[in-house]
Amino acid sequence: MASAHTEVDGKLPNEPEKATLEGRNKILGFWLFLGGEAVLFGTLFATFLTLRNQTNEGPTANELFSLPLTAMATMLLLVSSLTSVFAIQAMHRHNLPSLIRWLFITVLLGLVFLGLEIYEFAEYMIKDDFGMSTSAFSSAFYTLVGFHGAHVAFGVVWIGILIGQLYRKGLTVVTAPKIYVSAIYWHFIDVVWVFIFTVVYLLGKVG
Amino acid sequence: MDWLTTVDHKKIAVLYLLGGTLFFGIGGIEAIIIRLQLIKPMNDLVSAQTFNELITMHGTTMIFLGVMPIIFALMNALIPLQIGARDVAFPFLNSLGFWTFLFGGLLLNLSWFMGGAPDAGWTAYTPLSGTKFSTTHGVDFYTVGLQLAGLGTLIGGINFLATIITMRAPGMSFMRMPMFTWTTFITSAMILFAFPAITVGLVLLTFDRILGANFFDVAGGGNPILWQHIFWIFGHPEVYVLILPAFGIISEVIPTFARKRLFGYSSMVFATILIAFLGFMVWAHHMFTTGLGPVANALFSISTMLIAVPTGIKIFNWMFTMWGGQVRFTSANLFAVGFIPTFTMGGITGVMLASAPADFQFHDTYFVVAHFHYVIVGGLVFGLFAGLHFWWPKMFGRMLNETIGKWTFWTFAIGFHMTFFVQHFLGLLGMQRRVFTYLPNQGFDTMNLVSTLGAILMGIGVMLFLFNAFHSFTKPKGVANDPWEDGRTLEWSIPSPPPEYNFKQIPLVRGLDAFWKEKMAGHQEMTPAEPVGSIHMPSPTILPFVMSVGIFIAGLGLMFSGEQFSNSFMSFIFNNWIVCGLGLLITFGSMVLRSLFDDHGWHIELEELEEEGV
Ligand code: HEM
Ligand SMILES: [Cu+2]
Numbered sequence: 001m002a003s004a005h006t007e008v009d010g011k012l013p014n015e016p017e018k019a020t021l022e023g024r025n026k027i028l029g030f031w032l033f034l035g036g037e038a039v040l041f042g043t044l045f046a047t048f049l050t051l052r053n054q055t056n057e058g059p060t061a062n063e064l065f066s067l068p069l070t071a072m073a074t075m076l077l078l079v080s081s082l083t084s085v086f087a088i089q090a091m092h093r094h095n096l097p098s099l100i101r102w103l104f105i106t107v108l109l110g111l112v113f114l115g116l117e118i119y120e121f122a123e124y125m126i127k128d129d130f131g132m133s134t135s136a137f138s139s140a141f142y143t144l145v146g147f148h149g150a151h152v153a154f155g156v157v158w159i160g161i162l163i164g165q166l167y168r169k170g171l172t173v174v175t176a177p178k179i180y181v182s183a184i185y186w187h188f189i190d191v192v193w194v195f196i197f198t199v200v201y202l203l204g205k206v207g
Numbered sequence: 208m209d210w211l212t213t214v215d216h217k218k219i220a221v222l223y224l225l226g227g228t229l230f231f232g233i234g235g236i237e238a239i240i241i242r243l244q245l246i247k248p249m250n251d252l253v254s255a256q257t258f259n260e261l262i263t264m265h266g267t268t269m270i271f272l273g274v275m276p277i278i279f280a281l282m283n284a285l286i287p288l289q290i291g292a293r294d295v296a297f298p299f300l301n302s303l304g305f306w307t308f309l310f311g312g313l314l315l316n317l318s319w320f321m322g323g324a325p326d327a328g329w330t331a332y333t334p335l336s337g338t339k340f341s342t343t344h345g346v347d348f349y350t351v352g353l354q355l356a357g358l359g360t361l362i363g364g365i366n367f368l369a370t371i372i373t374m375r376a377p378g379m380s381f382m383r384m385p386m387f388t389w390t391t392f393i394t395s396a397m398i399l400f401a402f403p404a405i406t407v408g409l410v411l412l413t414f415d416r417i418l419g420a421n422f423f424d425v426a427g428g429g430n431p432i433l434w435q436h437i438f439w440i441f442g443h444p445e446v447y448v449l450i451l452p453a454f455g456i457i458s459e460v461i462p463t464f465a466r467k468r469l470f471g472y473s474s475m476v477f478a479t480i481l482i483a484f485l486g487f488m489v490w491a492h493h494m495f496t497t498g499l500g501p502v503a504n505a506l507f508s509i510s511t512m513l514i515a516v517p518t519g520i521k522i523f524n525w526m527f528t529m530w531g532g533q534v535r536f537t538s539a540n541l542f543a544v545g546f547i548p549t550f551t552m553g554g555i556t557g558v559m560l561a562s563a564p565a566d567f568q569f570h571d572t573y574f575v576v577a578h579f580h581y582v583i584v585g586g587l588v589f590g591l592f593a594g595l596h597f598w599w600p601k602m603f604g605r606m607l608n609e610t611i612g613k614w615t616f617w618t619f620a621i622g623f624h625m626t627f628f629v630q631h632f633l634g635l636l637g638m639q640r641r642v643f644t645y646l647p648n649q650g651f652d653t654m655n656l657v658s659t660l661g662a663i664l665m666g667i668g669v670m671l672f673l674f675n676a677f678h679s680f681t682k683p684k685g686v687a688n689d690p691w692e693d694g695r696t697l698e699w700s701i702p703s704p705p706p707e708y709n710f711k712q713i714p715l716v717r718g719l720d721a722f723w724k725e726k727m728a729g730h731q732e733m734t735p736a737e738p739v740g741s742i743h744m745p746s747p748t749i750l751p752f753v754m755s756v757g758i759f760i761a762g763l764g765l766m767f768s769g770e771q772f773s774n775s776f777m778s779f780i781f782n783n784w785i786v787c788g789l790g791l792l793i794t795f796g797s798m799v800l801r802s803l804f805d806d807h808g809w810h811i812e813l814e815e816l817e818e819e820g821v
Contacts, residue, residue, distance in 0.1 A: 021373070025296045029369045032399060036361060040403035043437060047411065047422065054428030056421065132418050136428035139420035143411065161802055174805050 012094055016176035023177035030181045034188050041192050044147060045199060048140040052204070056135030059128050061204025070201045073116045074193065077152075080109035081190040084183045091179055096171050099179070103163050106186065110156045117149050141200065148196055151189045158182055212747035214298035215707060219305050220284035220602065226309050227276030228673075233316065234268035235669060237261050242626075242662040245655050248647035258643035259326040260345065264319075266329030267349065270449070271356050272312040274587055278452045279308075279363055281594050282391050284602050286367060288698035288705060289385045291376025291714045291721075296369035298745040299801070304362035306755035311355025314762055318348035325349035328641060330438055331412065333423035333431040338416050344766060350413045351762040355755075357402050357409070364398030367391055376697070377736040378716030382476070385696045385720075386469060389476055390455030393483045394448050400487070401444035408437035417769060432497055439490035447486040449583060450550075451479060453590025454521060457543045460593050461525055463693050464540040465532030468720055471524040478517035485514045495566045504563040511561035518554055522547060537691070538612025542593035545620050549585025553578060556631065571641070574634025580627045592619070592672070597691075599676075604684035604704045611675040619668030625661025629654040695723040700733045708742045708811055742811045754797045761790025 013019045017027065052061065087102035121142070124130040132142050159182050165175055213219065241261050244252045253261065283301070287294055295301050318324040323343030327336035336346045371392045375384070384392075412434070414420035421427025423434050462469045469475065491499060491507040499507075525547055534540070556578040560566050569575060592615070599607050634640075638651050645651050689699040700722045701710060712735030718724040725733055764787030772778040780786050 025369055025373055028373060029297060029300075029365055032365045032368050036365070036399050036403045039400050040407055043404045043407040043440075047407070047433065047437070050430060050433055051422070051428065054421075054430070056428035132414070132420050133427065134421075136421040136424075136430070139411075139414065139422050139427075139429070143414060143420070143422075161799060165803065169805075178802075 012171065012173070014092060016091070016094075016171065016173050017180035019173040019176070023173060026177045026181055027184075030184060034184065037188065041144075041147070041195075044144045045195065048144045048200065051136040051140040052200075054136035056137070058134040058138060059124075059130050061137070061141075061200075064124055064128060064130060065201050065204050067201065067205060069116065069120060070197060073113050074197045076109050076113045076116070077190050077193050080106045080113070081187050083109065084186045088180065088183050091171065091176060094171060096166065099171065100163055100166055103159055103166075103179070107156050107159050107163070110152055110159075110186075114149065114152055114156065117145070117152075121146075145196060145200065148189065148192055151192070155182070155186055155189060159186070209747075211752050212749045214302050214745050214747055216283045216287055216295050216298065216301060217602070217705065217707075219301050220280045220282075222305050223276045223280035223283060223308075226305070226312065227273055227280060230268050230272035230312055230316075231274070231277065234265050234273045235666060237265040237268065239662060239666055241265060242659040244643065245645075246659040247656065248645050248649075248652055250644055253643070255643045256326065259328075259641075260319075260324035262641055263325045263328055263331075263345075263349075264315075267315065267325070267353070268312075270329065270445070270583075271353060271360075272308070272315070274449060274583070274591065275360060276308060277591050277595075278394075278449070278587075279304075279360075281387075281456070281591070281598065282363075282367060282452065285598060285698055286370060286388055286391055287374070288601075288701070288709060289388045289696050290371060290374060290379055291697050291710060291716060292370065292374035293709050293713075293742065294374075294745065295366050296374060297366050299748065299751060299806070300362050300366050302748070303751035303754060304359040304366065306359070306751050307362070307758065308356050308359030310755045310759040311352045311357070311359060314355060314759060315348055315352030318345055318352075321348075330442070331434075332438075333412070333415075333434040334425070336412060336434075337424060344770075347413070347416060347766040350409045350416070351766055354406065354409045354413075355758055355762060357405060358758075360398055361402045361406075364395040364402070367395040368399065371395075376710075376713050376716050379721070382473065383716055383719045383721070385455075386458035386472070386475060387452070387455035390451040390458075390479055393479050394451045397444050397448050397451070397483050397486065401441045401448065404437055405441035405445075408434065408441065411437070413765070417765065432494075435494050435497060436490070439493045440487075443490040443493065444483075444486045446579075446582070447482060449587050450590075451482070453546070453550075453587045454479065456590045456594040456597070457525060457546055459696065460539050460543040460597050461528050462720075463597070463691060463695055464535045464537060464543075465529045466535075466693050467528055467532040468695075468723075469524065470527035470530075471520070472719060474520055475524055478520045481517040482514060485510060485517075489514065492561055492563075492566075495563045496570045508561055508563045512558055515554060515558050522551055522554075535693075537596070538607070538609055538616055539593050539596035541613065541616040542589050542596065545616065546586060546589040546593065549581060549589060549620075549623070553581030553585055556581065569634060571639055572634035573630040573638045573640055576640050577627050577630035577634060580630070584623055584627070589620075592616070595672075598698075599679070600686040600690045601698055601703045601705075603679065604686050604702075605679040605682055606686060606690060607675050607679050611671055611678070615668050615671040615675065618664055618671060622661045622664030622666075622668055626658050626665060627661075629657050633658075689722075695720040697721050697733070700725075708744065711742075711816055712739055713737050739813065739816060741813050742816070743808055744811060745808045746806050748801075748806065750797045750801050754794045757790045757793030757795075757797065759790065760793065761787050764788070764790055 017023050083102050083106045087099050087106060090098035090102055130138055132139055162175070162178055162182055165178070169175055210218065210222065240253065241258070244250055244258060321344065323345045325331070325345035325348055327341050327346055331346060331349060334340060371388060411420070411422040415422050415424060421429040423429045423431045425431065458469055458475060489507055489511040491503060492511045495504050556574070560569055560575065560578055596607055596612055599605070633651060633654050636650050638645060686703045688702055690703065697714060700714065714721070714733035715736040722733065764781060764784065767781045768784055768787060770781060772781065
């Protein structure tokens with residue numbers, strides 16, 4: 001096993017995230033974990049699809065949703081996936097400042113996305129009187145979209161901490177796998193959001 | 208203290224064994240009380256409410272907190288040894304998985320002392336488990352406790368998958384892996400794809416009960432059948448999560464004591480994969496009577512019956528393994544051989560239940576109870592006893608007493624058949640499951656008496672095993688590497704119990720049954736695949752324990768967030784989510800600590816290894 005203290009001094013391998021057994025294990029374990037996450041969201045989607053027309057005389061999807069708002073949120077999240085790709089590319093070039101910069105932008109986009117979501121939820125709850133217990137549709141909506149939101153929030157805090165680590169420890173074979181794994185996570189939440197946008201919002205408007 | 212911070216897979220195995228035995232004991236006592244209540248008609252030993260709590264807690268405890276951890280104990284003790292590894296892929300997560308399981312189990316059992324246990328059956332069917340019919344906090348303890356325990360299982364599953372994929376010794380290809388490793392691998396994959404479903408189900412039920420959501424409440428537009436789908440899409444794979452490891456154990460024990468290699472190794476592997484795959488397709492056979500319609504019933508009926516094919520392959524392979532072998536009936540092997548007919552009977556009643564029209568008669572009667580106890584007790588528990596007797600000397604360096612072992616087998620096996628065989632007929636006569644008493648002279652009286660006496664005999668069998676276990680610890684250690692002398696796989700090539708680092712040198716694997724192959728070639732030990740060198744070990748840590756305490760506190764906070772307390776301080780901290788937040792803070796705080804301070808581990812140096820002179 002390579003020692004854990006290799007610094008960015010030319011000795012760092014091209015793909016530092018895969019340089020140690022720990023690193024490779026971490027990446028493999030994380031992919032497996034995402035397999036489980038896929039089932040988790042799959043079940044939430046199935047629940048939502050079952051209950052999406054059970055509005056219990058409360059507001060319907062068509063009355064609530066505003067596509068421009070969610071389309072904007074979607075754009076933000078898609079761009080943040082792109083910036084996290086740039087971050088990984090910077091890591092492979094061993095360019096620490098650029099890596100940190102791209103991660104920072106990613107986190108920022110995630111935060112704006114969260115802000116939009118909170119604004120959206122608040123609007124529904126206050127203006128439209130649409131809360132968790134309004135209908136089966138509302139329960140399924142808040143749970144599915146809220147779970148995704150919680151994942152985004154977790155990712156923002158996580159990547160934030162990683163940026164802190166990069167400042168303190170630099171790019172090493174220990175920090176690299178963490179960055180890499182967080183990037184996979186970020187893409188995963190992005191993909192889930194694309195499904196949410198389609199199944200919840202688009203289908204809610206037209207179906 | 209050592210035990211709270213350990214990340215050594217062998218010690219975690221012992222912890223799982225202790226935890227599992229504790230809950231198995233609690234579940235066993237619950238079972239005996241249930242049987243005592245049913246010993247005669249119109250008995251009033253316990254009230255109807257207590258009876259409901261007992262059956263709910265018995266099923267839940269046995270499946271999630273009893274047998275699962277004991278399976279995990281054997282996996283933890285053996286998988287790294289069988290694949291020639293020094294540890295699992297994620298030692299930290301391994302310990303975290305154990306502690307979340309333990310605290311989940313403790314939380315669930317706290318319900319007995321905090322205002323009532325869950326009472327809606329281990330399947331927690333809605334609307335029975337909704338706030339309308341389950342008015343105590345019982346079901347909240349169920350949702351939150353199981354959530355924690357399930358988290359531990361999921362973590363364990365991912366860990367074993369990664370371990371088996373990346374940590375195998377040189378030469379150990381997938382088709383040279385011991386069967387127990389194979390079944391662990393497939394089981395872990397099933398855990399990974401089944402448990403997230405119940406995670407979601409429990410969240411939805413929690414939201415219904417605590418946040419007033421409407422998932423399963425018809426009045427709010429919800430759908431109670433949705434719960435059954437989610438529960439069984441997890442629940443049916445879960446029963447294979449239980450039985451596949453037992454298949455693995457039997458496939459190790461029988462060849463060892465027949466001195467023959469396992470018949471049809473590759474067909475065993477593919478049968479296991481096929482069972483796992485089909486296991487995900489058949490969940491609705493638990494729901495024939497909910498009105499899915501004839502088309503759905505027919506499809507689920509056929510896919511269920513298909514599972515009998517790979518299962519049959521396995522049964523025949525075990526029998527062909529013994530055929531012409533020099534079979535030794537040690538107590539481990541008695542349990543393994545006894546497993547074959549009992550499990551087969553359970554499989555046969557399974558196929559009977561899989562016929563949808565017949566199931567309209569059998570459903571919710573004692574016939575179903577007999578079926579699943581034949582597979583779970585006659586299958587899994589027999590398998591666990593076989594495995595424990597077999598690997599005990601490897602785990603603890605001490606033999607179990609063979610005479611007591613044989614007594615354990617005979618009392619347990621006879622008690623088992625007495626308890627559950629008659630239940631088939633009780634079911635056919637129309638005795639319903641989950642009723643707390645019955646009227647006299649309906650033809651139920653004698654068979655219930657026999658069943659209860661059998662349960663007591665089984666209890667005696669378990670006590671004998673526990674006595675045997677304690678007894679073995681009064682003897683000095685000093686068992687040979689290969690105490691059965693016919694060991695076939697890598698774990699028998701190293702000392703019993705194994706040193707902290709398992710293998711001084713990682714072995715080179717040259718075939719299936721690696722150790723047996725070397726012995727047949729006249730070698731005493733494995734050929735090493737690397738020179739002796741210093742060994743890297745992960746450091747012990749208290750964080751997994753603290754993290755689990757944190758989630759435990761958060762869970763309590765969540766459950767009582769809507770409670771009216773007479774004490775104003777209690778109301779303040781619970782109703783404002785302060786307790787819940789504090790718990791989460793502890794957990795996330797530990798995660799941050801873990802992330803900020805890298806654990807570089809430590810090394811066992813060359814000189815220390817030489818000194819031990821292994
Ligand atoms: C050939 C294999 C099997 C078949 C065809 C089969 C079929 C079935 C069917 C159709 C039911 C539903 C009966 C009803 O509720 O009306 C059932 C129930 C059950 N089976 Fe199996 N089974 C098989 C193997 C197993 C195994 C290996 C296990 C566990 C290790 C198991 C555990 C259970 C349990 C726990 C229930 C009852 C669930 C409940 O309602 O509480 N079965 N089985
Ligand atoms: Cu089933």
